[in-house]
Amino acid sequence: MKFEAVTIKDIARALGLSTSTVSRALRDSYEISPETKKRVLEYSEKSNYRPNPIALSLKEKRSRSIGIIVCEIANSFFSQIINGIESIAYDNGYNVIISQSHESYEREVINVQYLASRSIDGLLVSVSSETQDLEHLKNLHRRGFPIVFFDRIVDEMETHKVIVDNFKGAYDATEHLIKSGYKNIAALAGSEYLSITKERLGGYRKALEDNKLVFDESYIQHCLHGGMLYDEVENALNQLLKLKTKPDAIVASADKLTTNCLRYFKKLNIKVPDDVALIGFSNLDLTDLLSPSLSVVRQPAFEMGQLSTELLIRQIESKRPVTDFERRILPPQLFIRESTDKDLR
Amino acid sequence: MKFEAVTIKDIARALGLSTSTVSRALRDSYEISPETKKRVLEYSEKSNYRPNPIALSLKEKRSRSIGIIVCEIANSFFSQIINGIESIAYDNGYNVIISQSHESYEREVINVQYLASRSIDGLLVSVSSETQDLEHLKNLHRRGFPIVFFDRIVDEMETHKVIVDNFKGAYDATEHLIKSGYKNIAALAGSEYLSITKERLGGYRKALEDNKLVFDESYIQHCLHGGMLYDEVENALNQLLKLKTKPDAIVASADKLTTNCLRYFKKLNIKVPDDVALIGFSNLDLTDLLSPSLSVVRQPAFEMGQLSTELLIRQIESKRPVTDFERRILPPQLFIRESTDKDLR
DNA sequence: TTTATCTACGCAATCGTTCCCGGTAACGAT
DNA sequence: ATCGTTACCGGGAACGATTGCGTAGATAAA
Numbered sequence: 001m002k003f004e005a006v007t008i009k010d011i012a013r014a015l016g017l018s019t020s021t022v023s024r025a026l027r028d029s030y031e032i033s034p035e036t037k038k039r040v041l042e043y044s045e046k047s048n049y050r051p052n053p054i055a056l057s058l059k060e061k062r063s064r065s066i067g068i069i070v071c072e073i074a075n076s077f078f079s080q081i082i083n084g085i086e087s088i089a090y091d092n093g094y095n096v097i098i099s100q101s102h103e104s105y106e107r108e109v110i111n112v113q114y115l116a117s118r119s120i121d122g123l124l125v126s127v128s129s130e131t132q133d134l135e136h137l138k139n140l141h142r143r144g145f146p147i148v149f150f151d152r153i154v155d156e157m158e159t160h161k162v163i164v165d166n167f168k169g170a171y172d173a174t175e176h177l178i179k180s181g182y183k184n185i186a187a188l189a190g191s192e193y194l195s196i197t198k199e200r201l202g203g204y205r206k207a208l209e210d211n212k213l214v215f216d217e218s219y220i221q222h223c224l225h226g227g228m229l230y231d232e233v234e235n236a237l238n239q240l241l242k243l244k245t246k247p248d249a250i251v252a253s254a255d256k257l258t259t260n261c262l263r264y265f266k267k268l269n270i271k272v273p274d275d276v277a278l279i280g281f282s283n284l285d286l287t288d289l290l291s292p293s294l295s296v297v298r299q300p301a302f303e304m305g306q307l308s309t310e311l312l313i314r315q316i317e318s319k320r321p322v323t324d325f326e327r328r329i330l331p332p333q334l335f336i337r338e339s340t341d342k343d344l345r
Numbered sequence: 346m347k348f349e350a351v352t353i354k355d356i357a358r359a360l361g362l363s364t365s366t367v368s369r370a371l372r373d374s375y376e377i378s379p380e381t382k383k384r385v386l387e388y389s390e391k392s393n394y395r396p397n398p399i400a401l402s403l404k405e406k407r408s409r410s411i412g413i414i415v416c417e418i419a420n421s422f423f424s425q426i427i428n429g430i431e432s433i434a435y436d437n438g439y440n441v442i443i444s445q446s447h448e449s450y451e452r453e454v455i456n457v458q459y460l461a462s463r464s465i466d467g468l469l470v471s472v473s474s475e476t477q478d479l480e481h482l483k484n485l486h487r488r489g490f491p492i493v494f495f496d497r498i499v500d501e502m503e504t505h506k507v508i509v510d511n512f513k514g515a516y517d518a519t520e521h522l523i524k525s526g527y528k529n530i531a532a533l534a535g536s537e538y539l540s541i542t543k544e545r546l547g548g549y550r551k552a553l554e555d556n557k558l559v560f561d562e563s564y565i566q567h568c569l570h571g572g573m574l575y576d577e578v579e580n581a582l583n584q585l586l587k588l589k590t591k592p593d594a595i596v597a598s599a600d601k602l603t604t605n606c607l608r609y610f611k612k613l614n615i616k617v618p619d620d621v622a623l624i625g626f627s628n629l630d631l632t633d634l635l636s637p638s639l640s641v642v643r644q645p646a647f648e649m650g651q652l653s654t655e656l657l658i659r660q661i662e663s664k665r666p667v668t669d670f671e672r673r674i675l676p677p678q679l680f681i682r683e684s685t686d687k688d689l690r
Numbered sequence: 691t692t693t694a695t696c697t698a699c700g701c702a703a704t705c706g707t708t709c710c711c712g713g714t715a716a717c718g719a720t
Numbered sequence: 721a722t723c724g725t726t727a728c729c730g731g732g733a734a735c736g737a738t739t740g741c742g743t744a745g746a747t748a749a750a
Contacts, residue, residue, distance in 0.1 A: 004488075007736055018700045023738060031698060050462040054402045055736035058705045063399060065442075074424040083419055086445065095463060097410075097440050100431065117395040118440065143349075259631050266634065286604050286629075289611065291636025352706055363730045368708060376728060400706035403735050 006049045014047075015039055026051075057119065066312060067115035068098045069108060069125045072228070077255055077283040077301050078126070081150065084305020085124060092313050094121070103225050105130035112136045122146035122312045127154060129191035129226050144321060148312040150304055153195045160311040161327045162304050166196050169297040169332035170203030170251060173279045176295070177249045178211045180340060182277055186219040186240050186247035188233070188261060190226040190254045197222070200253040200281070219247060227256030230263065237264050249273075249340070252280030262290065262339075277340045281332075292338035300330050351394045359392075360384055371396075402464065411467045411657060412460035413443045414453060416474065417573070422600055422628035422646050423471070426495065429650020430469060437658050439466070448570050450475035457481045467491035467657045472499060474536035474571050491660040491667075495653040496644075498540045505656040506672045507649050511541050514642040514677035515548030515596060518624045521640070522594045523556045525685060527622055531564040531585050531592035533578070533606060535571040535599045542567070545598040545626070564592060572601030575608065582609050594618075594685070597625030607635065607684075622685045626677075637683035645675050 008026075012019045017036070025032045025040035032040075043049075057063040066089060070078045082098060089096050097120060101108035108128045113136065115123065125137065125147060134154055141147055141157055150162040177185050187204050190197045201220065208215045221236035223229075233256075240247055252258040258280025265272050272278050272292050279295040287294040307328055315322045353371070357364045362381070370377045370385035377385075388394075402408040411434060415423045427443060434441050442465060446453035453473045458481065460468065470482065470492060479499055486492055486502055495507040522530050532549050535542045546565065553560045566581035568574075578601075585592055597603040603625025610617050617623050617637050624640040632639040652673055660667045 008738095009736075019737075020701080020739075021699055023736095024699090027738085033698060036698080052403075052464065052736050053462060054399055054408060054464050055705090056738085057399045058397075058403050058707095058735090059737060061705075073418060074421065074428055076419065079419040079424050083445070086443075090444075095442050095444075095459075098431075098443060099435075099440075100428070113395075114440075117398060119397065119399050259634060262634055263631075284631075286608075286635070289604060289607055289635050290631070291634065291638075293636075350706095353708095354706075364707075365709075365731080366729055368706095369729090372708090378728060381728080397706050400735090401708085403705090404707055404709095406735075 005052065006044075006047045007052065008049075011040060011043055011047065011049060015043055061119075062121050062316075063119045064093055065095045065097055065118075065120050066122045066124060066309070066316075067118070067120040068096055069101060069111055069115070069123065069127075070098070071101050071103045071126070071128055071226070073098060073100060075255060076285065077151075077299060080283055080301035081126075081305040081308075084302040084307075085309045086305075087302075088306050088309035088313070094313065101128040103129045103228055105133070109136045112140070116140055116145070122148070122316045124308050124312055125149050126152040127194070129194055129224060132193050146312055146315040146322075148308045148315070150308040151196060151299075155195065158325055160308070160315065160325050162308045162311065162330070163196070163199075163328075164299045164304070164330045164332045166199035166332070167203035167206070169281065169299075169334070170200040170253065171207045172203075172332070172334045173251050173295075173297050174204045174207035175211065176334065176336065177251065177277060177279060177340060178207065178213065180277070182249035182340075183213065184219070184245055184247045185213070185249045185251060186221070188227075188236055188240075188250055188252040188257050188280075189220060189222050190257065191224050192222050194226075197253060200251075204251055218243060223257060226254045227252075227258075227260045230260050233257060233260040234264055237261065247276065249277035249279075252278065254280070255282045255284065258282045258294065258296070259284070259290075262294065266291075272339050273342055279340045287335070288337065290339075295337045295340040296335050298333045298335060300333070304330060350397065351389075351392045352397065353394075356385060356388055356392065356394060360388055407466050407661075408464045409438055410440045410442055410463075410465050411469060411654070411661075412463070412465040413441055414446060414456055414460070414468065414470045414472075415443070416446050416448045416471065416571070418443060418445060420600060421630065422496075422644060425628055425646035426471075426650040426653075429647040429652075430654045431650075432647075433651045433654035433658070439658065446473040448474045448573055450478070454481045457485070461485055461490070467493070467661045469653050469657055470494050471497045472539070474539055474569060477538050489666060491657055493653050493657040493660070495649055496541060500540070503670055505653070505660065505670050507653045507656065507675070508541070508544075508673075509644045509649065509675045509677045511544035511677070512548035512551070514626065514644075514679070515545040515598065516552045517548075517677070517679045518596050518640075518642050519549045519552035520556065521679065521681065522596065522622060522624060522685060523552065523558065525622070527594035527685075528558065529564070529590055529592045530558070530594045530596060531566070533572075533581055533585075533595055533597040533602050533625075534565060534567050535602060536569050537567050539571075542598060545596075549596055563588060568602060571599045572597075572603075572605045575605050578602060578605040579609055582606065592621065594622035594624070597623065599625070600627045600629065603627045603639065603641070604629070604635075607639065611636075617684050618687055624685045632680070633682065635684075640682045640685040641680050643678045643680060645678070649675060 008019050008022050012022045022040050025037045073079050099111040105128055148160040153161045205215050221239055223232040223236055227233050252261050282296040283301050287296050353364050353367050357367045367385050370382045418424050444456040450473055493505040498506045550560050568577040568581055572578050597606050627641040628646050632641050
């Protein structure tokens, strides 16, 4: 099945003109007489002519499309980010091509190569939780290919980066727990390789220290897949609850980590917040409807998507190679609900 | 900023061959000597040559990309669908371009035209809740452009269609309520224009009639934006609760409708299921964690995405125009939880 | 009248790739 | 010596659009 569109040649043939004249007429060039323009415009209107973007891409060596790499789109945070990306891309005449790593390094590499071969003009990346080796991205970056990292960034590459203040988010969450009287606060963290994990654990640790609580390594559990698999969360929590002094509160550092934590407590009939309090990073828009309603650190996902895309498009359209890169840090928001506050119940 | 890739010409020049020879060597043509092939292959490997898909698209008049139109990707059902779409598209070497209508007819038209002008090979569509006029799609369809509808389909166009058995889903949900002893069952429905609304209300009505309960028009409330706005749900529920005989159970026919309904009850301190029972269509993967946990009709979203994409790609790659179109109906799944069952509490 | 200037258009190259035609050796058969 | 085959390879058009350059014809200036 082919779908034949009207081309500039068809117009030229029909009107007895050359393609160059038609092209110039359509672009309203001064060297085309008003009447010829009128004829061309009318005919192209009538025949529903649309310029072929593929031909344009070939000539101009740009496709007006940008690639996105995220772990999962079926995740509130990322779908909100993509929403933000799409809104800006759309306004600037770019379309977006989304691909998912499903937290797999291998898949991420394949996707990057695939997107690169698709002649995209730039890349928005949030790396997978398995990713350590960055050669697949550095390779493009070295050749001047525009890349912007968001959320899960990497230190060793000089690009624009957009994140939230993960340190502050975790600090505030932890401090809130401390102020609420919790003393044995554990951390349920994502992959150790991820920037966000390090930053959030940093905030967690600092809050403990600032409040004269001991920081204990055994109170930290990592889930390589960021809680995507229920089992890894279950294992991590089993470890924590086996400790001599069980934690009385948990800070979870990712969406799935937080909800799977709640699922675990529900399954084991552990009361939240009476037995254990829970606060976590989450962008779900129905944490208020959960049982108990969840205290969360929420990230301005939509704005992150917008900002990342603005930076990327600016770089793509820049005449000169960009040398000074921005690192934009957006504020997280703390929402206190039942899961950390016995009085709210 | 430009990003210069290695082309077939570069290889030809470097090896002192013609582009045709290089091209043939790369495609393993029989008329190229083994040693020439080897040289070409080695050099293209070394120089990291990747065929330019844009040039290929121009020649072959196909872009190996398919367009998706949904209302919102930040909606579990649709993000799961997109997941399914992406998995099949990926396996077949297609990439997907997603666009969102945000339930706006105008935006949908713009997106369709944009995608069409981007030389996509086919379109997967779930119409917006405002859409009545289908000229923007019929236009493409008349010209033989492959379109597959999923979930929110339209009767008046002959294409492949993939849906769940909405009638059965609503029937089962309603019947479950009746069997649980509820007598005054109201329906919170989406836009009247949507196929899914009609089908679901049909199932609701039939279940009532089969069980000798009166069907009352005033027990049906429509939300044009499918519950995307909390206010429209609030208004609808206010209407229902104003009735002389208040409903003792509600069947909600969309994700946001269901959750916003729960939000409303929580806000007004209406006990679920004691005051009013609630069951709804939803693909959230944490309805089990809500308070109360939600009884839902769940759709096999991932499979719907896969199936739709298979049908679309089959049509795209078909040699002859496709004339007999399939209408595939997948089974919904009923999950009974606390929101409709007092004993589970 | 001659020359210069301007108007309005066409030619052809270009982007990267494929593929239809050729073409030219080398070799064996006649 | 001539012809036919086979094996290999190159030239060039094509896909759709843009654009630098060339130029015919008209007009204006000398």
